[in-house]
Structures are given as structure tokens and as C-alpha cells.
Amino acid sequence: xxxxxxxxxxxxxxxxxxxxxAVAEAGYDFIVINDGxxxxxxxxxxxxxxxxxxxxxxLGIGGAVQAGHKYALENGYDVDVQFDGDxxxxxxxxxxxxxxxxxxxxLAIGSRFVERTEGFRSSFMRRIGIRWLSGCICLFSGxxxxxxxxxxxxxxxxxxSLFCRNYPTDxxxxxxxxxxxxxxxxxxxxxxxxxxxxxxxxxxxxxxSIYYMVKVSLAIAIMSLSRSKGMK
Amino acid sequence: MEGxxxxxxxxxxxxxxxxxxxxxxxHGKLLLKYSLLWMTLAVASIVxxxxxxxxxxxxxxxxxxxPSNFIFFTALFFLLAICLSxxxxxxxxxxxxxxxxQQEALIEKRLESLESKDAx
Numbered sequence: 001x002x003x004x005x006x007x008x009x010x011x012x013x014x015x016x017x018x019x020x021x022a023v024a025e026a027g028y029d030f031i032v033i034n035d036g037x038x039x040x041x042x043x044x045x046x047x048x049x050x051x052x053x054x055x056x057x058x059l060g061i062g063g064a065v066q067a068g069h070k071y072a073l074e075n076g077y078d079v080d081v082q083f084d085g086d087x088x089x090x091x092x093x094x095x096x097x098x099x100x101x102x103x104x105x106x107l108a109i110g111s112r113f114v115e116r117t118e119g120f121r122s123s124f125m126r127r128i129g130i131r132w133l134s135g136c137i138c139l140f141s142g143x144x145x146x147x148x149x150x151x152x153x154x155x156x157x158x159x160x161s162l163f164c165r166n167y168p169t170d171x172x173x174x175x176x177x178x179x180x181x182x183x184x185x186x187x188x189x190x191x192x193x194x195x196x197x198x199x200x201x202x203x204x205x206x207x208x209s210i211y212y213m214v215k216v217s218l219a220i221a222i223m224s225l226s227r228s229k230g231m232k
Numbered sequence: 233m234e235g236x237x238x239x240x241x242x243x244x245x246x247x248x249x250x251x252x253x254x255x256x257x258x259h260g261k262l263l264l265k266y267s268l269l270w271m272t273l274a275v276a277s278i279v280x281x282x283x284x285x286x287x288x289x290x291x292x293x294x295x296x297x298x299p300s301n302f303i304f305f306t307a308l309f310f311l312l313a314i315c316l317s318x319x320x321x322x323x324x325x326x327x328x329x330x331x332x333x334q335q336e337a338l339i340e341k342r343l344e345s346l347e348s349k350d351a352x
Contacts, residue, residue: 055333059334066334071341
């Protein structure tokens, strides 16, 4: 299976070289998506000769990852794995995700909660939020996803082409799970351990978290009720 | 007819508004298709000021206590519709910009790899 790691990076100048090095050492093809960073992310990538898609405007995590899916589709990759540029994800957990895809899953999610794993499991409040979203997804799609906000995910060719057509822009993870299930794709989870971010800030800020919960819940509800297939 | 001054004032304001909208279109600052809603609104107001009787009839028939309430209600509804259409236009444009930015980055990347192939 031809595999691509998509590394979205927004103002990750301090981490990106280290993350890219770990990925390259593990022997995967990868592409850094520079999401209109205002720091030296692009310069650092050029300096280390990293393959980079340079988005001239900041599109948010959804737009950046979708650009990666489009790149994977254009270049004939069988699988792509979203792998964050902030050092939260561990390269050692990529193979289990790929195994799931090989066994027929279309979307393999690296979950912090499927087993009692050690490592970074988020703050208490955030875990409640994750539970809530998990409940929403279960209610509207009938599937229990333990870690719907996880950005550590592998996509099969079918998921890639779906997400190229239709991927939400700002907080894409939970919503895109519902899209995938709604389009009859198989969604599976594998246990992973995540680290606390090395630098940078989460795309989910403290003040915006209520907005986040409302928006994502609403998106999940609208999406499942309308059952619109692959738009945009 | 009572309220003649008011009606004349409304007509003048609407004509000025129409002129301002047309001017924006002529100067290329406003696309004709987006000006149509506003022009319709202005023309409808002028018609209502010229022939107010149907307005009173409708207002009474629908059970509004005063015709002015009916006018406020209709105006508010019109404005809401215009606002919603603006949000729709903005969303459509956001999607288009996103697609363009992604497309541009992909093309740049392809160009880069072609150039590095040529250099070898």
C-alpha cells in the first residue's frame, strides 16, 4: 500500500523539523501542509528540504487536511494518515492504523480511550466534551466512536475521495466521521497513546470550547438528518 | 388623501436610494445581480407610496391593528431575507476561496517537482 502522511502545520516552526524527521526515519512518504503560517514554518521546511504544500491563506485545520487528501488523490496514494505537526502523535502507532485499513476499514481512528492506555488523555473538562460528542455520533449514526476528536486517522482510497469532495472546514474530525458513516464507509478504532503537545496551541481554545461543542453537535445533527451525500 | 407630504417624502427617499444603488452598479462596485433585491425593495416602496389603498386593505384583512405595523413587519421580513441571502453568498465564496487556495498550492507543488526533475 502506497502510504502518505499528511502533516498539517500552522505556526509549528519549532516542532515541524523534528516531526518530519521522525516520519522520514520511519520510512513514510509525507507532505507538510503549511496552513498560511505567520511564523517561519515555511522557511524551516525549505531549509530542511521537506516536501510542502504551501497554502497562501490560513484555511483552518479542515481546509489544510483536505488539501492533503487532494494531494494524496492526485498522486495515487492508497492510504493517507493525518499526523499532527505539533508532536502529539507517535509514529509507532501508524502501523496499527494501516493494518485496520488493510483489513478493510475505510477510516481508522487512533483512539486514546478504546483501551485504558497510558499517556496524554486530555483534561477532565475536555474528556466530558469528548463523551458528549461520542454520544451525539452514537445517537445519529448508531456507531460508538470513543475518541471522535482524534486527529490521528488513516483514510482508505474511498475515504480520501469522499473527503476531497466534502470535508468540513473548522473542526472537521467528529463531523467527518458522521459523513463517512453516512456514506456507508467502515469506521474502526485502534488504541494509541498521545503525547502532550510540544509547542503551539490546540486548535480548540478554552474560550471557544462552548462554541465548538454547539457547532459540532449541530453539524452532526444536521448532517445525519439531511443525509446529503458528497457536496462541495 | 391624507399624508401627502409623507408619501412624497417616501418617494423622494426611494428615488435617491435607487440612484445610489444604480451609481454603485455603474461604477462596478456592486454586481447587478446583487443590486436587484435592493432595487425591488425601493420600487415596491414607491408603488406603495403612490397607491397606498391596497396596503390598507391587506393590512386589515390580515388583522394588523395598524397599517404601520404591517409595513414594519413586511420591511423586517424583507431585510431578514436579504441578510440570509448575504450569508449564503459569503459561504459560497468561502468555499470557492478555500478550493482556490488548495488548488494553487497543489499546482505550485507540481510545478516544483517538474522543475526539480528538469534540473536533474
